[in-house]
Amino acid sequence: MSTSTAGRPYALIAEFETPASTLHAAELIRDAGYKRWDVHTPFPIHGLDGAMGLRNSKVGWFTFLGGTTGFSLGMLMIWWMGKVDYAIPVGGKPLFSPIFAFPVSYELTILLGAFGTLFGMFFLNRLPRHYHPLLKHPRFRNVTHDRIYVVIECADPKFSDAETRKLLEHAGGRHIEIVED
Amino acid sequence: MAHAVHKIPPYAVPTPPELEREPLVLNQRPFAWISDKIAGIAEGKTPTWWWIALAISVLGALTMFGMVAYLISTGVGVWGLHQPTAWAWDITNFVFWIGIGHAGTLISAILCLLRQRWRTSINRAAEAMTLFAVVCAGIFPVVHTGRVWYAIMPGFLIPFPNANAIWPQFRSPLLWDVFAVSTYGTVSLLFWYTGLIPDLATMRDRAVSKLKKFVYGLFALGWTGSNRHWSNYEKAYLILAGLSTPLVLSVHSVVSFDFAVSQVPGWHTTIFPPYFVAGAIFSGFGMVLTLLVPLRSICKLEDVITTRHIELMCKVILATGSMVGYAYGMEFFIAWYGGNPYELYAFQNRAFGPYWWAYWTMITCNVISPHLFWFKWCRTRMWFVFLVSIVVNIGMWFERFVIIVTSLHRDYLPSSWDYFHPTYVDIMTFVGSFGLFCTLFLLFMRFLPIIAIAEVKAVTPQADPHHPLGGAKIGGAH
Structure with missing residues (x-):
């Protein structure tokens, strides 16, 4: 994906104006069996995940991993530091107890859970990615403003210039153009 | 990039008038207007008032740093602290600032989980406020230690193997606080940044x-x-909201443990965690209003931060203010009902002792003033809301002052009883911290979008594929 040969076609792009027409187009493309395609929107559109046939995001697993790491790390750290490595006996209190170790472990659960979530999201989205063929397209800068773009990659096994263009036209897309890599 | 206002097709399924809500963005502004308006604030020419405000704020921040430098080079004796009042303005300021931060997280996290869509117009600025308040809060506990180099050197607060081979004392709520506040600052930053990514684009x-x-x-x-990205992004955002909710509740609970776990009459109470959290949200919404009421009129944002938004925030102040009032009453009741003469004395001393003026300032500001918001007239007059928000801020500072100083100034040994007087260093450090806060906020509003552009777009009717304005055909189908 990252090999950049200037001038090679990357994808067919079509512009949409309303969320309803985008949703409809996404359903058509999904049902036509395309795999390497995407919808770029200025804001998340409710129901578009279903229309694109996306499954539930896996970010939660990274949160879980981070959170459990944080909690165990907190408990282990407090146990090892206060009981094993350098005992500080105070007033006959136990050298380790999960009760007094809880607040710190709880905060570490949240801290590492949050890092897991954010970096998990970056990993799943393959971000940061500062080079992208779409970002060179002059019209595409409206994607963060008020336009919606449906992008079907040329690398999709079902892609054919004529057929795909017809599908996008039928779906109501405008300014259908080839974006070069 | 000007676009014509969307034509309004007839509503497919008309909403009954009694269920109709005021829209979150007035005048059916199109998407382009939203990004032009909000991004335009940071893109436009720097207004003169901004330079003046920045100059005053930077002066304040420099004063604070000067005072802190004087403190560090001389010792904590430059403050008015003594035995038995070993904590006074320093910890008051810490709790004051950290409490203010809580409204930002409440708006961004708890209101997100509760699907309160009105949060989108105010969450960015409120989260920024949280971050800057945490920065101000963090200074006080560090510098109050006196030998500051011990507080910041790894191994004393943050577990790190240093030459002494000793670890921090994990039984102490003061150490829990280190973890709670630093986690809070970090997670708030992550959450804020996550929300910023689409707007930075x-x-x-x-x-x-x-x-x-x-x-x-x-x-x-x-x-x-990319919608494949949005899908993961939205999930991550929701999870971060889910993580921040128990976090924000825990942070002020842990702050309250600093007091509640000790044996001092007036501090050793189980009501502290919920009472501190309610107070924190109360004070934080006060500060959000103090910032946003002028901001919406200066930046002409009345269509995005509508009167409805302001009214809703006033209602949160009313609700949390009532909780705080209840907690003040319950504290007194338990002090009497608990039958502990020292506890009862501590409370009588709060209301009728030498600090009666601070106590009744607190009651006036925190218990009486929020009840004005029962009246729509009060909630819809911006100058009035602004005034009450300042009163709330003053009241919440006094709450912490009352809790800390009145409980400490008369300890178990009457011969050491004393009255706390702040020095000019105490006062200038606190006043200067507002300078630091305002400096950071002014920089934020000059360089970043102060309202979450993508999120506001998403709550407009034209973003809904099942709404006629979103392109849906008659009958609601797309």
């Missing part, structure tokens, strides 16, 4: 100068608005 795509395009682009991480 907007700033990148609108940027005219090469430098701006590079810097915004660098932090936008190459965001293209």
Whole structure:
């Protein structure tokens, strides 16, 4: 994906104006069996995940991993530091107890859970990615403003210039153009 | 980039008038208007008032740093602290600032989980306020230790193997506080940044100068608005909201443990955690209003931060203010009902002792003033809301002062009883911390979108594929 040969076609792009027409187009493309395609929107559109046939995001697993790491790390750290490595006996209190170790472990659960979530999201989205063929397209800068773009990659096994263009036209897309890599 | 206002097709399924809600963005502004308006604040020419405000704020911040430098080079004796009042303005300021932060997290996290869509117009600025308040809060506990180099040196607060081979005392709530506050600051930053990514991409795509395009682009991480990305992003955002909710409740609970776990009459009470959390949200909404009421009129944002938004925030102040009032009453009741003469004395001393003026200032500001918000007239007059928000801020500072100083100034040994007087260093450090806070906030509003552009777009009717304005045909189907 990252090999950049200037001038090679990357994808067919079509512009949409309303969320309803985008949703409809996404359903058509999904049902036509395309795999390497995407919808770029200025804001998340409710129901578009279903229309694109996306499954539930896996970010939660990274949160879980981070959170459990944080909690165990907190408990282990407090146990090892206060009981094993350098005992500080105070007033006959136990050298380790999960009760007094809880607040710190709880905060570490949240801290590492949050890092897991954010970096998990970056990993799943393959971000940061500062080079992208779409970002060179002059019209595409409206994607963060008020336009919606449906992008079907040329690398999709079902892609054919004529057929795909017809599908996008039928779906109501405008300014259908080839974006070069 | 001007676009005509959307034509309004007839509503497919008309909403009954009694269920009709005021829209979150007035005058049916199109998407383009939203990004032009909000990004325009940071893109436009720097207004003169901004330079004046920045100059005053920087002066304040420099005063604070000067006072802190004087403190560090001389010792904590430059403050009015003594035995038995070993904590006074320092910890008051810490709790005051950290409490203010809580409204930002409440708006961004708890209101997100509760699907309160009105949060989108105010969450960005409120989260920024949280971050800057945490920065101000963090200074006080560090400098109050006297030998500051011990507090910041790894191994004393943050577990790190240093030459003494000793670890921090994990049984102490003061150490829990270190973890709670630093986690809070970090997670708030992550949450804020996550929310900023799509808007940084907007700033990148609108940027005219090469430098701006590079810097915004660098932090936008190459965001293209891909729906495959949005899907993971939205989930991550929801999870971060889910993580921040127990976090924000725990932070002020842990702050209250600093007091509640000790044996001091007036501090050793189980009501402290919920009472502190309610007070924190109360004070935080006060500060959000103090910032946003002038901001919406200066930046002409009345269509995005509508009167309805302000009214809703006033209602949160009313609700949390009532909780705080209840907690004050319950504290007194338990002090009497608990039958502990020292506890009862501590409370009688609060209300009728030498600090009666601070106690009744607190009651007036925190218990009486929020009840004005029962009246719609009070909630819809911006100057009035602004005034009450300042009163709430004053009241909440006094609450912490009353809790800390009145409980400490008369300890178990009457011969050491004393009255606390702040020195000019105490006062200037606190006043200066507002300078630091305002400096950071002014920089934020000059360089970043102060309202979550993508999120506001998403709550408009034209973003809904099942709404006629979103392109849906008659009958609601797309």
